[in-house]
Amino acid sequence: MKHLLIFLSLGLSLCAETATPLFSDDFSRDEASPGKEDIGNGWTSNSAWRAKGHQQVDLIDGVMHVTKHAEADHGVAIFHNVEFQDGIVELKFKLGDGDDLGVDFVDRELKTVHAGHLCIARVTNKSVTLTDSKTGGMxxxxxxxxxxxxxxxxxxxxxxxxxxxxxxxxxxxxxHTMNIKIVADQMTVRIDGQDTGSFSSEGIAHPTKRMITLAVNKSADVDDVKVSKLK
Structure with a gap:
C-alpha cells in the first residue's frame, strides 16, 4: 500500500501543470506628467485615436483607474504584449453598477479575424461571459x-x-479577483476563488495568444495583473 501511495503521488506530480510567470504589474507608480496618460511597464491604450488623445487611464494610489472619455467613439482598450498558447491571467477588479471589464486574448498577426480577436472573458457584477471570437463574431x-x-x-x-x-x-x-485559465480549447474562470464556469470552443485553442487587452466600456478599476504560461 505504501508503494502504491508513493507511485500515485509521483504520478500526480508529473501530471501537474507548470506555470511560468511571464508578466506582472501592481501599478505602484505615477505618471511622468500629471494629467497625461502614461501607463508604463509596457502598457499602451487606444486613447490617442479613439478618445482624441484624452486621458482614459489614470494610475492613482497603486491602482489602474479606467474611465471612457465623453468624446471617445469606442470603449477603452489597454494592451500588453505577452505570448503563450495555454496560460493564466489573474487580476483584481472593482466595478460600479453597469460597469464591465473584458480580458481579451489577441493575435494581430491572424488576418482571418477583425483586429486579431481570439477569445474574451467579460465580467460584470451580474455575470461573466466567455466567448470564442475567432470562429464567432470577430x-x-x-x-x-x-x-x-x-x-x-x-x-x-x-x-x-x-x-x-x-x-x-x-x-x-x-x-474582487478573477482567474482566467486557458488550456487547449477550454477557458475556465474563477471569481473570488470560486469556480464560476468553463467554456470549450475551437477558437480558444489558437496556438499563439500574442497580447492581452483589458476592455472597458464605461469604467473599471484594475490591480495586481499577473500572466503565466502553462507547460
Whole structure:
C-alpha cells in the first residue's frame, strides 16, 4: 500500500501543470506628467485615436483607474504584449453598477479575424461571459455578414454556440479577483476563488495568444495583473 501511495503521488506530480510567470504589474507608480496618460511597464491604450488623445487611464494610489472619455467613439482598450498558447491571467477588479471589464486574448498577426480577436472573458457584477471570437463574431466573414444585416436563423444559431454566460452576484464598488485559465480549447474562470464556469470552443485553442487587452466600456478599476504560461 505504501508503494502504491508513493507511485500515485509521483504520478500526480508529473501530471501537474507548470506555470511560468511571464508578466506582472501592481501599478505602484505615477505618471511622468500629471494629467497625461502614461501607463508604463509596457502598457499602451487606444486613447490617442479613439478618445482624441484624452486621458482614459489614470494610475492613482497603486491602482489602474479606467474611465471612457465623453468624446471617445469606442470603449477603452489597454494592451500588453505577452505570448503563450495555454496560460493564466489573474487580476483584481472593482466595478460600479453597469460597469464591465473584458480580458481579451489577441493575435494581430491572424488576418482571418477583425483586429486579431481570439477569445474574451467579460465580467460584470451580474455575470461573466466567455466567448470564442475567432470562429464567432470577430471572424471576418461572419462580421461582414452581420454588418450587411444578416439575421438568418442559421447565423444566429452558430453565434449562440460561440458564447456562454454564467450568473454572478458581486457587490459593486468592492474589490474582487478573477482567474482566467486557458488550456487547449477550454477557458475556465474563477471569481473570488470560486469556480464560476468553463467554456470549450475551437477558437480558444489558437496556438499563439500574442497580447492581452483589458476592455472597458464605461469604467473599471484594475490591480495586481499577473500572466503565466502553462507547460
Amino acid at each position: 471572424n471576418n466573414e461572419i462580421r461582414e455578414r452581420r454588418q450587411k444585416g444578416d439575421k438568418s436563423p442559421e447565423l444566429a444559431a452558430l453565434l449562440k454556440t460561440k458564447t456562454k454566460s454564467f450568473k454572478l452576484d458581486l457587490k459593486p464598488n468592492e474589490w
